[in-house]
Amino acid sequence: MRDPQALVTSLRALVGERHVVTAVTDLEPLVHDWRGRYQGTALCAVYPADTDEVSRVVRLCREAGAKVVPQGGNTGMCGAATPFGEDEVVLRLDRLNRVRHISALDNTMVVEAGCILADLQNKAQEVGRLFPLSLGAEGSCQIGGNIATNAGGTAVLRYGPMRDLVMGLEVVLPDGSVMNDLKRLRKDNSGYAVRHLFVGSEGTLGIITAATLKLFPPPQASATAMTGAADLGQALALLALVRTKLGDRISAYEVMSHSQMQLVLDHIPNCTLPFDRSHPWYVLIEAEDSFATVDLASLLEECLADGFEQGLVADAVIPKSEAQRAALWRLRHSVSEANKVSGISASYDTVVPLDRLADFAADTVAGVAKAFPQARILFVGHVGDGNLHAIAHFDKDAFPSKAEFEEAAAVVNGIVDDATLKCDGSISAEHGIGKSNRKRLAQSIDPVRYGLMLKIKATIDPENIMNPGKVL
Template sequence: MEVVERARAILGPAHVLSDPTDTAPFLADWRGRYRGAALAVVRPADAAQVAAIVRLCAEIGTPLVPQGGNTGVVGGAIPDATGRSLVLSLSRLNRIRETDPVGDSLTVEAGCTLAAVQAAAEAADRLFPMSLGSEGSCQIGGTIATNAGGTAVLRYGPMRDLVLGLEVVLPDGTLWNGLRALRKDNTGYALKHLFIGAEGTLGIVTAATLKLFPRPRSVATAFLALPSLEAALRVFARLRGALGDRVTTAEILSEPQLASVLAHVPGTGRPLAAVLPWYLLVEVTDPLAGLELAERLEDLLAEGLEDGSVADAAVARSQAQAAAMWKLRHSVSEANRKSGIVVGHDTAVPVARIPDFVARATAAVAAVRPDARVVAVGHIGDGNIHLVVLLPESLRASAEPLDAVAQAISAAVHREAIALGGTISAEHGIGQGMRDALAAFKGPAEMSLMQGIKRLFDPQGLMNPGKLVAPAPD
């Protein structure tokens, strides 16, 4: 317990938690799927204290697990069961350091919630476009560590495209200040990109300089009923061809997914009378005020109604109507948790292959588990389709190992994604839940390069051990 006592001397006793009641929220993910143990939870107040804790752990050889809002789904912020680690919570690093509306940048600490960052941008009459269902609790350091995506990737890109600079504590406790607000910097290796998506395995992000954008002044939101995924792609191509990057969001939901939301989430209702196999939530935005985007969107949807690619459509006439449409999309996780045992996937394929993937993966799941229900939701514009498999609750009481069932299902889904030139993880990360699948997906050469980077940065293997990638063998 030497590391715990010395951590108390650095942070003060109030910010080193060791009582089981106090540490419990930090040792399990929000779904209760991953659980671990730790010596203590440490809560530094600034980057200097983070660096001091990391130096202490490097000296003693104590593993360290960085944790933001703990909203992930792959166990990336949960320690293992050995109880040897410290969990380092970044929640106290929650200051907005600098707002630059002229340079369109915002420098924030890693513990700021995504909602707080959005609000800081809005206060400067700017937009930070990252949007997630968990934005009220997820923290900016976590979105960077996992290279989060969200519903606005189509126009603005994932987190990797929104970061200008980083401040990072390296595994030896060195504080690297890379908080540059430059849009162009051609001075060698772009080190920041090594930490974006690294899930805390190469260092701990303590602050970031983020890109801001003009706030949208004209917005149009629509909900479409579609006969097929092929029709959805035709509609999407028509909208992009006519409106370009004004098409900010294109979210696809299957009818079983929508039905799950309607059945389990109060305050939701069908925006359309028609019941079709697929639905598309579209949002079109522009920074210029007074544009008749709703009228233009209606004209384009009318073309779809004429050629049969759109069966029915509703364009929101108020913010309340738009919010009701968005609630359907943001409620899918809650609804699925209430619908059965969830085996989720974060696959992406080339956009044109989405119909093939959904058909093939659904058939593959049925071959493994005929009693499974498949729902689908995702970002059709970037090919990221979350194929969610719902198993009956009765399986929990059966003799059949639930983990083995889930692994067999995921292996089948991943095989179909890879066969179509896709990926097994588009925005959720790898964590501990996907590590074995990653090794099979990447292949020996790529895994060797990743292990080499891990060993270079973290030769002791203390930074978030058991996540993403193991150090290269000696």
């Protein structure tokens, strides 16, 4: 890298003195990942105000031989937003936080990448519409990061992942040029859908600065239930029953093992188990309908009654108020925080076909328990779409050093990946690859596909300045 201090001076002249951060104490929260697994370093962090400034920042970095690490809310799970070099510049998108356009007629909104997800949910609600992406970090994660990681969340079953919610993108490329593909069109067959390259690319191909997103009419009726189940097979059989009776009204079908639920109850305030006794597995079901006249609560009760008769439901509760519903979702959304404060984890983002999910869970339990009898084996996930997070959870003092934990995590990686590939699954459903999963990706996907990914990276970013060391 040529003359780091000259680059910092040029960046300050471009975006303003207070929008370039160099002090170690100010950089500290930006060079750690949310889970606390990685501690990196950076030359500085820069906060541009708009797309033009992002473009000019990238040009300055390229000319100086510096690398660029895009960062949104820094809530990722795989170290994709963490810088790892004195020649790396963290490019924060916080100031790009405008809603440029919103239309209830089009069912679209054009937003900048630094918008907080929860704020966009509220903006859509103001015009009588729904933006359906929902996840535990929605109060702090930014939409650009959600797109760059192809976030999933709890509503994928009805609305799809982030890729299905993006209609257009504005992207700053590694040479500083800007691709403007923000048209609000439902049909556009004009050549390659290039924007899809950037959804899930984790900042390795360019910087997403704005997006056109799909909105939906808000549901007029909804119903929620939590059930207890004896095993994962029963939870999956109940899913088949509920799908038969409710069809695509199901918006969420979440499961938690009791081991995972207990960590939430032990470490998150104001969380209470809604049953008189514990169960090996818990299922959280939510259904929605566009018509207010549909009595979804009764339909869901009928499903659960049939589930009781078939031995698929050991216990059930249907909330009678929004506060009770929120309490059930708090249990689910508190998982990441509970796991973070209670110990250290090797966490996995597996997705497999539904008819192989119970096999995957059983193989994972057997393998991890044999290798690490002291580990708690946790499961939580959006099982309706086949995404089950397996977690090997250890006490904070289980390993004398970080290096020893990483060695153990590598062993667990092999166990979980073997179980995943045996069941024809994928190692990443929604969390992405980042730094954590690069080797696992190369070992687990079709080599021709991996080769194409390498060629795409080399074509779009031949100098490898965009988020180096991530994904590939």
